[in-house]
Amino acid sequence: MTGNHKDTSITRRRALAVTGGTVAAGGLAVAGYRSAFADTTTGTEATTGAATGTGTAATASASSATGTCMTLMSSVTEGPYYLDGALVRKDITEGKSGIPLTLRLTVVDATDGCTPVPGAAVEIWHCDAWGYYSGYTTANPGGSAPAESEDGSTADDNTYLRGYQIANANGVVKFETIFPGWYTPRTCHIHLKVHTGGEKEDGTYEGGKVNHTGQLFFADDIAQEVFTLEPYAKHSGTYTKLDDDMVYDGGGAAGGLLTLKPVKKADPSRGYKGTLTLGVDPDAENSGAGSGGGGTPPGDAPTGTAPTGTPPTGTPPSGAPTASASS
Numbered sequence: 001m002t003g004n005h006k007d008t009s010i011t012r013r014r015a016l017a018v019t020g021g022t023v024a025a026g027g028l029a030v031a032g033y034r035s036a037f038a039d040t041t042t043g044t045e046a047t048t049g050a051a052t053g054t055g056t057a058a059t060a061s062a063s064s065a066t067g068t069c070m071t072l073m074s075s076v077t078e079g080p081y082y083l084d085g086a087l088v089r090k091d092i093t094e095g096k097s098g099i100p101l102t103l104r105l106t107v108v109d110a111t112d113g114c115t116p117v118p119g120a121a122v123e124i125w126h127c128d129a130w131g132y133y134s135g136y137t138t139a140n141p142g143g144s145a146p147a148e149s150e151d152g153s154t155a156d157d158n159t160y161l162r163g164y165q166i167a168n169a170n171g172v173v174k175f176e177t178i179f180p181g182w183y184t185p186r187t188c189h190i191h192l193k194v195h196t197g198g199e200k201e202d203g204t205y206e207g208g209k210v211n212h213t214g215q216l217f218f219a220d221d222i223a224q225e226v227f228t229l230e231p232y233a234k235h236s237g238t239y240t241k242l243d244d245d246m247v248y249d250g251g252g253a254a255g256g257l258l259t260l261k262p263v264k265k266a267d268p269s270r271g272y273k274g275t276l277t278l279g280v281d282p283d284a285e286n287s288g289a290g291s292g293g294g295g296t297p298p299g300d301a302p303t304g305t306a307p308t309g310t311p312p313t314g315t316p317p318s319g320a321p322t323a324s325a326s327s
Contacts, residue, residue: 088166119167125163187241220242261274
């Protein structure tokens with residue numbers, strides 16, 4: 001890495017996981033499991049991917065051979081940048097510049113043998129290449145970055161890099177987006193919620209309940225390489241690695257660590273494909289608003305790490321952020 005992104009001495013603050021351990025497969029059929037995890041590989045390659053975040057398989061600890069289901073995903077805070085009313089759509093970029101990222105997420109019921117959860121709505125939101133969120137485009141991302149308005153895109157300041165997808169019969173959703181940037185004092189991440197029981201209405205998702213609130217994470221070596229590229233390189237400062245992040249719990253896939261595969265190995269600018277299996281409890285409810293995992297900003301974080309920007313005029317967030325600013 002260049003001098004723009006250095007190791008930090010931030011004390012690690014771990015998120016509180018709502019559950020742990022493994023649950024029995026409960027008679028999960030091999031055919032059903034393979035259907036739920038179509039387009040993935042198994043065995044040694046899957047194990048390597050879960051450990052490093054760079055393999056090609058969806059990172060579940062489940063195995064059709066052993067009959068063991070994966071652990072439930074760790075639930076953490078929704079953070080201070082959540083907005084209601086995201087659109088149901090596959091491509092959430094709206095013209096924002098960055099390294100392409102295709103996400104393939106599989107929602108399974110970890111309390112019932114990792115069976116797929118068709119119809120689950122997966123909602124994601126994340127910052128742009130310089131660390132700005134839609135709805136909070138004047139919030140300082142820390143370090144030195146151009147103003148969000150200088151990116152030259154025609155993205156809607158209310159909606160960019162936010163969206164829902166509805167899981168198919170195999171519990172799978174796909175998103176087209178960009179590799180997120182970073183902001184102080186957090187590592188690179190994507191926020192997500194898994195909803196069930198609602199329905200698509202007026203272009204968004206209404207009703208039901210939130211079963212899981214979590215975050216997706218990126219291997220340090222891949223993130224730091226991406227951040228040397230344009231437009232990310234215009235944001236300089238101290239980047240927080242996974243081991244120093246106050247939310248990532250070190251749990252690998254169960255903690256939200258994506259398995260990433262480059263579109264072209266020799267050229268990271270071509271983008272990445274990210275996969276992960278989301279083991280949730282469809283009967284549980286966890287909105288993430290004000291829940292554990294944010295922690296107190298580290299002592300060397302810039303003053304005023306809470307979002308200082310406000311949503312664009314006439315579009316106040318329907319739910320005021322209650323979580324820590326460092327989420």
